[in-house]
Amino acid sequence: MSGDGQPDGATAAQDRPPALELRRLTVSYGARPVLWDVDAAFPAGTLAAIVGPNGAGKSTLLRAALGLVPPDAGQSLVEGRPARAALDRVAYVPQRDAVDWDFPITVREVVEMGRYRAAGWLRRVPRADRELVAEALERVGMTPFADRQIGALSGGQRQRVFIARALAQRSPVMLLDEPFAGVDARTEASLLDLLAQLRSEGRSIVVVHHDIATVRARFDWALLLNVRTIACGPVAETLTAETLRRAYGAAVGDDPEALEEQLWAG
Amino acid sequence: MGWLIDLLPLSYTESVVLVGATVLGVTAGVLGAFAVLRQRSLLGDALSHAALPGVAIAFVATGAKDASSLAVGAAFACLVGAVLVVAIERTGRLRPDTAIGVVLAGFFSLGIVMLTYLANFNNANQAGLDSYLFGQAAGMLLGDVEAMTVLCVLALAAIAVAYKPLKTTLFDTGFAGAAGLPVRAIELAMTAMLVVAVVVGIRTVGAILMVALLIVPTVVARQLTGRLATLLAVAGVTGAAVGATGALISVSSELPTGPVIVLVGFAAATAAVLLAPGRGVAWNARRLLRERRRTLAEGVLIDLETALHAGPPPTAAELTLASGRPASAVRRALRDLDRAGMLAADGDRLRLTDSGAAAAHALIERRELWTLWLEHGWRIELPDAREPDPTDLRASLGDEYADRLVALAGARAEDAR
Amino acid sequence: MSDGATIALTAMLVATACGLLGPFLVLRGQALLSDAVSHAVLPGIVAVFLLFGTRASVPVILGATAFAAICVLGIDAFRNSGLVRADAAIGLVFPTLFALGVIGITSFASGAHIDLDATIYGEIAFTPFRTVDLFGVEVARAIPIVGTVAAVNLALVVALWKELKGTSFDPEFSRTTGFSPAIVSRVLVLAVAVTAVVSFESVGAILVVTLLIVPAAAARMLTDRLALTVAATVAIGWVSALGGYGSAVALDASIAGAMGMVATGCFALALLAAPRYGVLARLAQRRRRRRRVAELLDRAGAA
Structure with a gap:
């Protein structure tokens, strides 16, 4: 691993296989499919968003891509390899509701979890990795809070910690599930800056996000999803009035102003 | 109740056991449901351990091993234990299972200390108090069964009277509170009913086995129905069936009643979890x-x-x-x-083949229908909360609305041209 | 070693073995597994007696451990069906196994004086009388046995520290980093089962259940650091063992019961008087906050 903040294999983006590729992915909860025959590819070295209305299957897509949900059919490839075999190349920032906030764990210890895989079973996190942890904390501005208990933080601070944990993994691909939900505007802006910076360092980042305006302004690539793939490609081509109408249908309808609102305000 | 005992083609003792087990099954089934549905299944475990110091205190107070005063003592201790479980949970830092565990361990330790302490004063008299928690179905008397039946009927009547507030509290405590229901009192009442079931059960099948008897009927009933009223009824019937079957098997095989009832119950619960239509594991x-x-x-x-x-x-x-x-x-x-x-x-x-091609076309048409729905679906007003199933829009929306969608899409395409 | 010292030392070793695992059970919402296991081992003990006619330690411990494992796997099976919640799954499985044991005793072994409390489940007061020759020194058998379990648990918790911490706090993330929460959970629960079984034989079931749950619950009230939680749990366990022994002698009451009472007393104290999270501290915090708000409002009104 290089020591200059670059993730492994961060070379020219064009030569690399897609950071994440989904082929014919179908996932159902019960009888009804949440994702139906979804094809999508996220090129390496881009800041990509997964956009779609509520219930479109955005979070499920990430979870299925990581193998946390068993798919009915289809494949998920990370950097060209089956995701299950390539999980060491992925850092995941889950939605935060599954966690026990009262757990006796400090901010630093949470971020250290990002180094667990590198340490392996039964071994301690090596001393040298503490610097990586400190660096990750510094990048999200959480250094002064490193010894706080995780539950003593605000929503935005908790999200910063989880992103720091993903940073500490130093994986070339980062998947973030609704990282800005319940986060104040200032934190969102600074986290977006951070993501952009990571992208320019060569990492590939996929974010589930609901705010189309932000996606248009700050992201390179988008998957517009509503159970099936509506569009997938560079943001400007993907998020057009036509595709948005197809994805959000009822929400924007024929009203050009509502559509505009959906486009710019989110 | 003597007539019922006479009616059964069994010996007197066996009939008493059979009727007693059946009544206990109904009581435990219906009252246990409130604990299981609130995810406090093991409250019964804590309560049955918590009875021990109550038994000891009752013995000290009355100086005799009179069944009804011991039961009152047990009930009192159970209730105190239950209130403490809730109080510990309320402090917000400990999970329900920890609260239950602490009360279980604390009360049982207290009970043991009291019993050994008593043993030092009047050695002969207190002997056997510690076996109170193990239960004795065979020692059941007609009077016990009658008392059980009265308690059971009273509890069922209380549920029937207070069904609506109970249901509301069970389903959504926050809403119940907002709607002005005395949530704490209702929860206390539910717990008190559980105490009744536990105290009745300890005498019959013992503390540990009672835990299962409170849970089995609800687990079975939950696999068969999703409605609370039906669930309570099914749980009652299941409890009765499990109790009666267990009692009959134990009578004919001369095995102890309580454990046999629990084994029958476990078999019923396993069968329900595996085989329940539409829900079971298989x-x-x-x-x-x-x-x-x-x-x-x-x-x-x-x-x-x-x-x-x-x-x-x-x-x-x-x-x-x-x-x-x-x-x-x-x-x-x-x-x-x-x-x-x-x-x-x-x-x-x-x-x-031809049928293959037809199937493929039908499938492709279904997919196109979903594409149409995404684009034009918002124009169509649905009469109720039906939702489109992407894989089979026609079946999920009904032919009328599917046809309307196709017509609408056609018209729009025509306009565009 | 005097009888008193033997009993106290045995209890402290049990408190150590339990205290190392208890915090994880409490944090994972599995506290009642200990009680479940303590009852579920009965058929194992009975089966060993019926098959081999022995109540010797090693076969009994093996038989009991087998049923502890059956209990835990059975609970997992019900829970994984998604149809039965964890608490109900526990309450279905362990009484059933206990019932099997009771049937075994009453129908086949009634003449053999298997009595539920002392003989099977152990009684800590008897530990000094069952001795073993260890390198030429006669020591109570319980001490090397329970000491070994405590040492194994210590090694386990140290070796699996980050795995236990990670999977308890955020199981989903742990899965994506290659640490299966299911495996860690199985190892922990198996360790609890072995600890419980081995300790039952020496000190009785209720004391083990108490020491697995109550000190850990008390420690939860005291600190926000995992390492400190575990340390505090063990320390409270030791206090319970020593204090319990002392008060049992003074009152001439059950030793296990008295130790349980002291542990519960420690818990009550922690619940009420813990520095930050205790009931009294929270009341004081709330009162201070109210007063400050009132002052601010007053000042604003005056200005």
């Missing part, structure tokens, strides 16, 4: 497997149709390549399609 597994196979076969069918449309009939290998699916999956799907008579053999080239 049923679910079969459905999931079938669903996966169908999804896969449909996907490959469309791949094949697309390939046939684009060029000459592909070989299985070419199809695999084109579909981007694993080879084994494509092979299995082709086997399924072949079995359904959708594949026509043509050397190693793949073709579709």
Whole structure:
């Protein structure tokens, strides 16, 4: 691993296989499919968003891509390899509701979890990795809070910690599930800056996000999803009035102003 | 109740045990439901351990091992234990299971200390108090059964009277509080009813086995129904059936009643979890497997149709390549399609039979329907909360609305031109 | 070693073995597994007696451990069906196994004086009388046995520290980093089962259940650091063992019961008087906050 903040294999983006590729992915909860025959590819070295209305299957897509949900059919490839075999190349920032906030764990210890895989079973996190942890904390501005208990933080601070944990993994691909939900505007802006910076360092980042305006302004690539793939490609081509109408249908309808609102305000 | 005992074709003692076990089953089944549905199944465990110091205190107070005063002592201690469980939970830092565990351990330790302390004063008299918690079904008297029946009827009547507030509190405590219901009092009442069931049960089947008897009927009933009123009824009937079956088996095999009842209950619960129609593990597994196979076969069918449309009939290998699916999956799907008579053999080239082509077209049409729905669906007002199923829009919305969608899309396309 | 010292040392070793695992059970919402296991082992003990006619330690411990494992796997099976919640799954499985044991005793072994409390489940007061020759020194058998379990648990918790911490706090993330929460959970629960079984034989079931749950619950009230939680749990366990022994002698009451009472007393104290999270501290915090708000409002009104 290089020591200059670059993730492994961060070379020219064009030569690399897609950071994440989904082929014919179908996932159902019960009888009804949440994702139906979804094809999508996220090129390496881009800041990509997964956009779609509520219930479109955005979070499920990430979870299925990581193998946390068993798919009915289809494949998920990370950097060209089956995701299950390539999980060491992925850092995941889950939605935060599954966690026990009262757990006796400090901010630093949470971020250290990002180094667990590198340490392996039964071994301690090596001393040298503490610097990586400190660096990750510094990048999200959480250094002064490193010894706080995780539950003593605000929503935005908790999200910063989880992103720091993903940073500490130093994986070339980062998947973030609704990282800005319940986060104040200032934190969102600074986290977006951070993501952009990571992208320019060569990492590939996929974010589930609901705010189309932000996606248009700050992201390179988008998957517009509503159970099936509506569009997938560079943001400007993907998020057009036509595709948005197809994805959000009822929400924007024929009203050009509502559509505009959906486009710019989110 | 003597008439009922006389009516049964069993010996007097056996009849008493049978009726007692049945009544206990109903009581435990219905009252236990409130604990299980609130995810406090093991409250019964804590309560039955908490009875021990109550028994000791009652013995000290009355100086005799009189069954009813011991039961009152047990009930009192149980209630205090239950209130403490709730109080510990309320402090917010400990989970319900920890609160239950602390009360269980604390009360039982207290009980042991009291019993050994008593033993030092009047050694002979207190002997056997510690076996109170193990229960003695065979020692049941008609009077016990009658007392149990009265308690059971009272508890059931209380549930019937307060059914609505109970249900509201059970389903959504926050809403119940906002609606002005005395939530704490209702929860206390539910707990008090559980105490009644536990105290009745300890005497009969013992503390540990009572835990299962409170849970089994609700687990069974939950697999069979989702409605609270039905669930309570089914739980009561299940409890009665389990109690009666267990008692009959134990009578004929001369095995101890309590444990046999619990084994019967466990068998019933396992059977329900495995086999319950539409919900059981076996049923679910079969459905999931079938669903996966169908999804896969449909996907490959469309791949094949697309390939046939684009060029000459592909070989299985070419199809695999084109579909981007694993080879084994494509092979299995082709086997399924072949079995359904959708594949026509043509050397190693793949073709579709007429029925295969029809199925493929129907599938493609369904997909297009979903695309249409995404684009135009918002224009169509649905009469109720029905929701579109992407894989089968027509079935999920009804023909009327599917047709309307197609017509609307056609008209829009016409306009555009 | 005097009898008193033997009993106290045995209890402290049990408190150590339990205290190392208890915090994880409490944090994972599995506290009642200990009680479940303590009852579920009965058929194992009975079966060993019926099959081999022995109540010797090693076969009994093996038989009991087998049923502890059956209990835990059975609970997992019900829970994984998604149809039965964890608490109900526990309450279905362990009484059933206990019932099997009771049937075994009453129908086949009633003449054999298997009595539920002392003989099977152990009684800590008897530990000094069952001795073993260890390198030429006669020591109570319980001490090397329970000491070994405590040492194994210590090694386990140290070796699996990050795995236990990670999977308890965020199981989903742990899965994506290659640490299966299911495996860690199985190892922990198996360790609890072995600890429970081995300790039952020496000190009785209720004391083990108490030491697995109550000190850990008390420690939860005291600190926000995992390492400190575990340390505090063990320390409270030791206090319970020593204090319990002392008060049992003074009152001439059950030793295990008295130790349980002291542990519960420690818990009550922690619940009420813990520095930050105790009931009193929270009341004081709330009162201070109210007063500050009132002052601010007053000042605003005056200005």
